[in-house]
Amino acid sequence: MKKIIIPGLVAGLVILILSVLGLYLTIWLLPGVAMQYFDPAFNDQASRAMLYYIHPFIIAMALSWFWNRVKGILTGSFLSRGIEFGLIYVLVATLPTMWLLYSAITVSLEMTVTWFVFGLLQGIIAGLVFERMNP
Amino acid sequence: MKSFRNLLIIIMLFLWRSNVTAQTNYLLNNGYNVTIHGGSNLHDWDETAGKVSGTSNISWNSNGSFNITAMKIEVDAHSIKSSEGGTMNNKTYKALKTDDHPAITFTLTSPLQSIKVSPAGENVMASGDLSIAGVTHQITIHAKVTASPGGNVDIDGSQPIKMSDYNIDPPTALFGVLKVSDDITIHFKIEFKK
Numbered sequence: 001m002k003k004i005i006i007p008g009l010v011a012g013l014v015i016l017i018l019s020v021l022g023l024y025l026t027i028w029l030l031p032g033v034a035m036q037y038f039d040p041a042f043n044d045q046a047s048r049a050m051l052y053y054i055h056p057f058i059i060a061m062a063l064s065w066f067w068n069r070v071k072g073i074l075t076g077s078f079l080s081r082g083i084e085f086g087l088i089y090v091l092v093a094t095l096p097t098m099w100l101l102y103s104a105i106t107v108s109l110e111m112t113v114t115w116f117v118f119g120l121l122q123g124i125i126a127g128l129v130f131e132r133m134n135p
Numbered sequence: 136m137k138s139f140r141n142l143l144i145i146i147m148l149f150l151w152r153s154n155v156t157a158q159t160n161y162l163l164n165n166g167y168n169v170t171i172h173g174g175s176n177l178h179d180w181d182e183t184a185g186k187v188s189g190t191s192n193i194s195w196n197s198n199g200s201f202n203i204t205a206m207k208i209e210v211d212a213h214s215i216k217s218s219e220g221g222t223m224n225n226k227t228y229k230a231l232k233t234d235d236h237p238a239i240t241f242t243l244t245s246p247l248q249s250i251k252v253s254p255a256g257e258n259v260m261a262s263g264d265l266s267i268a269g270v271t272h273q274i275t276i277h278a279k280v281t282a283s284p285g286g287n288v289d290i291d292g293s294q295p296i297k298m299s300d301y302n303i304d305p306p307t308a309l310f311g312v313l314k315v316s317d318d319i320t321i322h323f324k325i326e327f328k329k
């Protein structure tokens with residue numbers, strides 16, 4: 001249990017930093033995409049914004065449990081195991097979810113791509129943390 | 136003695152009549168331009184009011200100057216359009232609570248007296264009540280008034296305000312990271328005609 005929770009918390013913290021950085025990077029690098037977040041489809045209640053800042057820990061805990069189950073089949077170096085884990089996560093979870101979101105709600109393709117890239121980075125970073133802390 | 140008093144009254148009435156003419160109702164002309172300029176941590180933005188109406192009472196003095204004794208300007212809040220398109224329009228209407236308060240109004244509360252007619256215009260300070268989103272505050276607007284003798288009256292100026300003074304929450308997005316500035320400036324160029 002300890003082998004799942006502690007790496008999960010550490011990965012959650014790293015993904016949280018990445019998440020906050022991602023928000024500012026969106027404003028600086030993709031102002032057109034940032035403006036789309038003013039759409040009423042996106043929630044602007046401060047109370048619910050806190051849920052966003054908690055989500056890295058939800059993902060990281062789930063990924064930590066998943067890592068613990070599949071780490072035996074991942075071979076290679078620190079980098080290759082971490083990246084492969086990230087790719088598995090993004091192919092199994094992120095890609096189908098983004099596909100569904102893009103088909104079901106009014107979001108631009110560029111916005112959906114940013115979410116996909118963000119998911120990929122989350123998976124890879126989590127994989128690298130787990131590889132180091134729970135090899 | 137009595138005839139002298141009557142003469143004095145007649146002279147006074149004549150002087151008063153020659154100095155002030157009757158008030159005339161003026162209506163806001165269609166060539167208005169009312170814009171709102173604001174900022175955010177992304178970039179500046181502008182919004183334009185599409186529907187503005189107004190009335191004023193103006194009287195002309197014998198020396199060529201004029202008085203604005205009453206004035207009311209009304210902006211249809213639903214007609215405000217953003218330079219950023221429909222997405223920001225919806226945010227604007229929500230922030231302005233347009234369903235409950237469909238109009239932004241300015242009502243002059245202190246008459247503007249003896250405004251001189253000059254090609255360059257006359258700077259005035261107009262005190263009045265500004266109502267936005269159901270909240271009213273007394274403000275003083277610095278404006279330039281230009282008029283042709285006995286003709287149309289142009290008013291041109293700008294007024295900085297804080298959204299929070301009118302209980303308006305500046306719109307946010309991206310979980311509070313993208314913020315619209317609290318400070319905005321209302322620019323106006325309007326004309327009243329008989």
